[in-house]
Amino acid sequence: MVTTRDITPEGFGAKNRKWNDRTLIDSWRKEWGNYANRYLERAGLCARIDHRSYESxxxxxxxxxxxxxxxxxMERDGVETRVGKINRQIEYVNKRYMDNQVSLExxxxxxxxxxxxxxxEALAHPLASGRIEMDEPFHDVSERADQESVRFSSGVGVSIGDRYKAKLYRDLWHSELDPDLLKKTEVG
Incomplete structure (x- = not known):
């Protein structure tokens, strides 16, 4: 917040309506954030302020x-207000969202x-090194992939990660296993 009055050698002057120009708000916020971040850094804190909206x-x-x-x-004195209640609900929803993001990561x-x-495990299998004919079934890893696929695609509340994992198992282990392809596969 800043004064909308001109400051003169005699003190505060008349109101200056140019300060009300909404195009200045973003630059004021950005500059304030820069100053605040400098002082946070000087204080040895790793917290930083971003003047932009969450959307931006x-x-x-x-x-x-x-x-x-x-x-x-009123809130400080223990009296609940409508806006305070809304902000507590927003804080709760945001916390649950962030906790969920951490869990997903x-x-x-x-x-x-x-x-x-x-x-x-697949690269260490004899088929990957070419020691076994390609027509020989690849039972152990394929069966394990099937088991994992079922485990990660059933049950209540299946997460996106579980579905993705099941898809990867099905796509990777049910395709033709070319040893050269397996050697080039990178996970990341």
């Missing part, structure tokens, strides 16, 4: 509502590790 940042969270000084005082990393382990 590409963040999929719900922004809180402006609470105002009267409602903020952990699951993604687990899936990548499991796929890499199975890929390494």
């Amino acid at each position: 940042q590409g963040v999929d969270l719900i922004p809180s509502k402006h609470i105002g000084p009267a409602a903020a005082t 952990a699951e993604r990393l687990s899936i990548v590790a499991e796929i890499e382990r199975i890929r390494q």
Whole structure:
């Protein structure tokens, strides 16, 4: 917040309506964020401020509502307000969303590790090295892929990661296993 009055050697002057120009808001916020971040860094804190909206940042969270000084005082004094209640609901939903994102990323990393382990198992199989004829069935890894596919595609609340893993198992292990293709396959 800034004053809309000109500052003169004599003190505050007349109101200057040019300060109300909405095109200036973004540059003011950006500059304020720059100053705040400098002081956060000087204080040895790793927190940073981004002046942009969640939407502009590409963040999929719900922004809180402006609470105002009267409602903020009431909330501090233990009196619930409509805006305070809305903000608590928004905070709860955002926290659940972020927790879910963390869980999905952990699951993604687990899936990548499991796929890499199975890929390494397949590369170590005699078929991958060409020691067995191509017509010989590839039972052990194929059967394991079928089992894993069933395990990760059944049950209540199947996650996107489980579906993706099941698809990878089916696509990779039910295709013709060309040893050169297996050697070139990279998970990442």
